[in-house]
Amino acid sequence: MLGGPSMGRMRLRPEGKPGRGRQVRPGTVRRILSYTRAYRWQVALLLSLTAVEACIAAAGPLILKLIIDRGILPGHLDVVVWLCLSLAGLALVNAGIVFAQSWCSGRIGEGVVYQLRTEVFAHVQQQPLAFFTRTQTGKLISRLNTDVAGARMAVTTLLAQAVSAVLTLALVLGTMLYLSWQITVAALVMIPLFLIPARLTARRMQPISRSMMEHDGEMNSMMTERFNISGAMLAKLYGRPQDDADLFASKAGLVRNIAVRLAVWGRILPVIVTVLTSFTTALVYGLGGALSINGTLAFGTLVAMVALLMRLYGPINELSSMQATAMIALVSFDRMFEILDLKPLITERPDAKALRPEAGGESRDGVAPASPDVAFEAVSFCYPSADEVSLESLELHSTRKSGRTEASSPEVLHGLSFRAPGGKLTALVGPSGAGKTTITQLVPRMYDPASGVVRIGGHDVRDLTLASLRESVGVVTQESHLFHDTLRMNLLYARPGATEEELIEACRAALMWDTISALPEGLDTVVGDRGYRLSGGEKQRIALARLLLKAPPIVVLDEATAHLDSESEAAIQQALKTALAGRTSLVIAHRLSTIREADQILVVDGGWIRERGTHEELLAAGGLYADLYRTQFSQQATQRKDVASVLEAPLPAVTAGTSEPGA
Template sequence: MHPGPGPGPGPHMMRGFGADPSVTKQRVRRGTIARIARYARPYRWDLAIFLLAAALSALIIVAIPVLLGVVIDRGVLPKRVDVVVGIAALVAGLAILDAFLNFVQRWYTARVGEGLIYDLRTQVFAHVQRQPIAFFTRAHTGSLVSRLNGDVIGAQQALTTTLVSTVSSALQVILVLVAMVYFSWLVTVVALVLIPLFLLPARLVGRRLQRLSRESMQLDAAMGSTMTERFNVAGAMLAKLFGRPREELGLFAGRAAKVRDVGVQRAMYGSSLFISLTLLATLSTAVIYGAGGALVVHGTFQVGTMVTLALLVNRLHGPITALSNVQVDAMTALVSFDRVFEVLDLRPLIEDRPGAVPMRLAGQDGGAAADIVFDHVTFHYPAASEVSLASLESIALPVPERTGVRMSVLHDISFTAPARQLTALVGPSGAGKTTITHLVTRLYDPSEGVVRVGGYDLRDVTLESLHDAVGVVTQDAHMYHDTIRANLVYARPDATEAELVEACEAARIWGLISELPDGLDTIVGDRGYRLSGGEKQRIALARLLLKAPAVVVLDEATAHLDSESEAAVQRALKTALSGRTSLVIAHRLSTIREADQILVIDEGRIRERGRHDELLAAGGLYADLYRTQFARQEPVDVGRRPGPPGRHLPPPHGHRLPPPGGPRHEHPGPAW
C-alpha cells in the first residue's frame, strides 16, 4: 500500500517521460564555442575592462601573503613597530583596492550577462515567431519557455560567472605558483605532488554532470509543460469536469520525481568533487608546514617565508577548486548554449523567399479586386523533422519517420473564389476544408501547384503584406488576457477611439461594451473566458473590421452559438463580408444559401460546385449533406432586431449589471 494520502506515480506514470538518449546524451556540437564568441564581440570593451580588473586583483591576492611574511621577518621578529605599522597599512590599502576591483568586475560582468540574456531572448523569441503553425502544434509550450528562460540564463553564465571564475582563477594560479617557486621550488613541488591525483576524477565527474544537466533541463521543461497546460482556464476546466485530480497529481508527481532523482545525482557528484578538493587543500597545507617547518629548523629559510608559503598554498587551492568546477560550469553553460542554438538553427518552413515583393491590391480597404485562385494544388503536411525538434516535444521517444510517399490531404484542387463574392466550403469533417484556408493565409505552402490572391503567387510576396491583405476569424476567436481595447488595436495599433467605436458598432457589440463600467478598458480574462462565445466572436469581427482586409477567411463564427447570439453575429458578418472576397467554411444553412459559390469538399477533392438550389437539385453529395446536417437548422431572421445578447459582462469589482432580459450564454463563464 502507498503510505501517504496522495497517489503515487503508477507504472503508467513512470513512463510519462523517458530519458531520450538523443537528447540527454547528446554532446555539445562542434563550432559552439566559436559561435558563442560572436555573441561576445559587442561586449569586447566591457570584457577588456573586466580582464584588467581581474589581473590587478590577482596581483593583490599574491602580494598580501608576501607582505605578511615580510612583516614577520622584518617587523615582528626584529621588533620594529614602524615596519609592522607601515606594512599593515599597505595591506589594508591593497584590501580596499581589491574590494573596489571586485566591484568593477561584478559591474562589467553584470552588463555583459544581462546584455547577453537580452540578445538571446529577443533572437529566440523572434525566431520562434517565424516558425510555421505545425511547429506550435507539436512543441510543448513549457519546453519553449524553458529555452527562453532557463537555457538562456544558463547560457549567459558562460560569459559571466564561468568567465569570471576561469580568468580570475587562472591568473591567481599562475601568479601564486610563480611566487611559491621563487621562495622555495622544493616545497612547491612537494605541495603540488598530490594535485594530479584529483584531476582525473574531476574530469570524469564533469562529463557525468554535463549529461545530468542536459537531462535535468529536459525534465524541467516537461514539468513546466504540465503546469502550463493544467493551470490555464481550459486545462483546469477539463480536469474538473472529468474529475481526475488524482490522475493529474500522479502525472505531475511522476515528472517531479524524475527531476528530484536527477537533482540528487547532480548534488552527489558535485559534493564528491568538492569534498575531494577540500581534502586536497588540507593535505597540501599539512605538507607545507611539515616540509617548510623542517627547513626553518635547519635554517634554510625564515619563519616569514614558511608563513608566506602556507598562505600562498591556501590561496592556490581556492582557484584550483574553482578551475575544477569551471569544467562542470562551462559544460553546463555550453549545453545551455547548444540548446538555444538548436532552436535558432531550426529553419522556418514558411518564410519570405529572396526577392519577395509586397502585395499591393488596388483599393485594398475592403474594395480590392482580389480573387483567390487554386491552380492544381496538392498538399501533404510536413514531416516532424521539418518543423519541430524531439527535445521540444518532450513526451516520448521520437518515432522514426517512414521514408517515401506521404499521404496527401488535398489532391489536385483547382477553383477560383471570385473577388467581392462569398465562396462557401462545405463537406464532412476531415475533408480538407481547414487545410484550404491555411493555404490561403500561407500557414503552409502547397506541395504542388500554386495559390494566388489578386494575381500574386503567395510564395512571391512578403508575409507581412499578405497578412495585411487577408483577415481571418476562427470558430474560437482567441483573446489575450488584456483589455477589450488592447485586443482590438492588435489589428491596427494606430486606430483612434472613434474608429474603435465605429468597428464595434458595425460588429453589433458596442451596445454591450458601452454599458460596462470600464468600457473598452474591461479585462476579458484568460483567452477571453469572461466573455460569452457570441461576445468574443463579435469582438473578433470588430477586430477584423479595424484591419479592413481585402480578403476574409472565415471558419464560420456562428457554428456553436445559440440563436440569439447567432443573430447578432450574422448581422455583424454581413458588414464584415460586404465588398470583400470571402472564403467561408460554412456550418449554417443561412450562410450557405447566401453564398455566391459553394464548393463541396470530400477526401481532399472538390466533388461538386455551384449554388445552393443547383446542388440540391443535382441530388449528389451536397444533397446528402443537406439532409443530414442542414435541413433541421432554423433559418435566422437577420433582419429582426435582437434582444439583449445574453448575460452581459458584470463589472469586475463585484457590482453586477442589471439582469439581462435575454437567454443565458452557451457557457456560463466564471463569476466577475
C-alpha cells in the same frame, strides 16, 4: 496531423540527435563567445580588472613576508605600520575591483541572455503551425526560463571566475617559484590530483543535467496544461484530480531522484578537493618547516609561501568545480541552440515584394488591386513530418523514443484548382475532414503546398513578403483566441494605432458595443485566460470586431457566426455584408444563411473539389451538395423562417383596462 511531405521539403537536422544523455555539440563554446562581441569593451575592462585583482592576490603574501622579515623581526615599527597600511589599501582597491567586476559581468551576462532569449522567442514565432501542434508548451517555456538561468550563470559567473583563476594561478606560481622552488615543485605535483576527478565528475554530470532539464520541462508541461482554464475545467468535469495528482507526483519524483543524483555528484568533487588540500597543506608545512629549521628558508618566506599556497589552491579549486558548472551551462546553451538551429518551413525569399493594395485600383507598387482574387493552381498538400518541424526533446518522448520513423502523411489536398474572384464571397462546404480548413490555411501561408501554386492577385504567395501577406489577409477561426488582457489590447492587436472612436465603431459593427459599454471597466475589462470570462458568442463578436478593425482586402472566415444565436447571427451577417463589401472572402460555411449569400460555392470532399456553383445551381444538380442540404441545411432553413416570423409578427394591441401577462 501525422505524416511527411515529399523529399523536396526535407531539411537537414542539427548535428547530433537531440535527446536525453546527448553530449554537447562541437562548436557550442564558439557560438557562445560570438554573443559577447557586442560587449567587447566591457569584456576588455573585465579582463583588465581581473588582471589587477590577480596581481593584488599575489602581492598580499609578499607584503606579509616583508612585514615579518623587515618589520617585526628587526623591530622596525614604522615599516610594520606602512606595510600594514599598504595591505589595507590593497584590500580597499580589491573591493572596488570586485564591485566593478560585478557590474561588467552582469552587463555582459544579462545582455547575452537578453539577446539569446529574444532571439529564441522571435525564432519560435517563425515556426509553422505544425511545430506548435507537436511541441509541449511547458517544455518550450522551460527553455526560455530554466535553461536561460544556466546560460546566465555561464556568462556572468564563469567568465570572470575562469579568467581570474587562470591569471591568479599564473602569478601565484611565479611568485612561489621566486621564493622557494622546492615547495613550489611539491605543490605542483599535487595539481593533477585535483584536475583528474574534476574532469571525470564533469563528464558524469553533463548527461544527468540534461536529463534533469528534460524531466523538469515535462513537469512544467503538465502544469501548463492543467493550470489553464480549459485544462482545469476538463479536470473538474471528469473528476480525476487524484489521478492528475499521482501523475504529477510521478513526474516530480523523477525530477527529485535526478536532482539527488546531481547533488551527490556535485558534492563528490568538493570533498575530494578538501582532502587533497589538507594533504597538500600538511606537505608544505612539513617541507617548509624543515627548510626553515635548517636555515634554508626565512620565517617570513615560509608564512608568505603558506599564504600563497592558499591562494594557489583557491583558483585550482575554482577551476576544478568550474568544469562541472561549465558543462551544465553548456548544456543550457546547447538546448537553446537546438531551437535556433531548427529552420522554419515558411521563409521569405530575398527578392520578395510587398502586397499593398489601395482602394479603388492598383497599389503603389502595381502588385495587386484593392480586392485581389485568390487562385489555387493544381495545389496538392500533405502535412509535414515530425523531423521537419519539431525537436524530439520538445515532444512527448513516447512518440519517438523507440527510434521508429514516422509514416509518411497521405495527401490531404489533391491537385486543387479554383479561383475566388476579387470582391466576391466564396463558400467552402463539405463533410468534416474534407480539407476545408487546410485550404484556408494555405492562403495566409500557414503552410506551403507540396506542389502547385497559391496566388493572390496573380502573384505566388511565396513571392510576397510575409508582413504584407499577414496585413492583407484577415482570419477569424471558429474557436477565437483572446489573450489574457483587456478588451482594448485584444482589439489593438489587430491595429495598434487605432483610435478610441475606431475601436468603438468596430465593436458597434460587431454588435458588441452595448455589452462592452455596460461593463464597469468598458474596454479596459480583462477577459481572462483565453477570453474565458466571455461567452462563446461574445468572444466571436470580439474576434469579428478585431477583423473589422484590421479591414483587410482578403478575409478568411471559419464560420465566424457558429456560436451566435439566430437573432445575433442575422444581425452579424448584415454587419459582415456591409463591412466586407468589395473584399475577397473565403468562408468555411456551416450555416445556410452564409451559403446563400455566397457568389460561389465549392463543395470539398476527400481533398477534392467535387462541385462548384451557386446555391440554386448545386441544388438543381442533385449531387453531394444537395445531399448536404437535405441532411444539414434544410433544418436551418426551417428554424430561420420560424425566427423571422416571430421577429416580424405585430405586437398584440393593448386596450385600456386590459392586463396582459408580461405587459
